[in-house]
Amino acid sequence: MARSRVNMMATNACAFDIRIRCFCNVGRLDLADILIRCFCNVGRLDLAFAAFGLFLRTGWRVQNVVLNQLIKGLCDGKRTGDAMDMVFRRMPELGYTPDVFSYNALIKGLCAEKKSQEALELLLHMTANGGYNCSPDVVSYNIVIDGLFKEGEVDKAYFLFHEMPGQGFPPDLVTYSSVIDGLCKAQAMDKAEASLQQMLYKGVMPNTRPYNSLIHGYCSLGQLVEAVRLLKKMSGGGLQLNVVTYNMLIDYYCKIGRCAEARSIFDSMVRRGQKPNATTYCSLLHGYATKGALVDMHDLLDLMIRDEMRQNGLRPNLVS
């Protein structure tokens, strides 16, 4: 729903109220659900809760998914405390039972607020059936592992990753991707490589993401030979370099001052049908600017503007 439409409804509380009541009266609760989701998506939690309040007063029971949308909305608005209150107090009061989506939204909210330790405790309580009557799933683990890595709690994250199989949750593609990325950022390249081998051995087929993490790790360490080895391994596995792979390589060559090579990677990327994005142009332009290669810069800007006019996608103001 367009923001303007939401705002219009906000400024016309009466019409809004009538519309909600209409949805209820004709039994189209699904439409009302959609309305609440829209309010959450555009960050108008006030309206979402107003609609929810009307439901409650009208006596309609909504599906759990509606409450989960509200929980997610609170978390997106950095109001994890309120979201916790919703899950642990309000929902039971209203006769709703939080499900794994409710808890995962909370776990994600906690991690987003850099409280992955609390998220971990919540996960462990769920695992131990600490009165929540809801088991975690592989997604719960994935969120916490990623949060721990991003907060630098590498050991804890790695430990939790190893706990998963014993709890009945074999790591999946997303788990391995997070673990490999976290280990690469911690410069634990050997462990990251071992994790890639493990996922191949377990039959979890990698896509470009874990390879990109490894390539980025080696580029950051200045180990181009290793990065190229991974590129070959990736191609050998039938995977094509995507825009992110190319962006990392272009950025690497620009950063070590070899803009001509960065440009030839850019050209081969275009030849192979991969569309450069704003990041691509940013890296290359930054490289040219650092070298003072104003002519190259100007040419690339020209190319970029022509590209922009052709597909109407990029915003040139990103680099102005």
Added chain:
DNA sequence: ATAGGGTTAG
């Protein structure tokens, strides 16, 4: 369209 992972610049 109920949940999870990778790149740049500032």
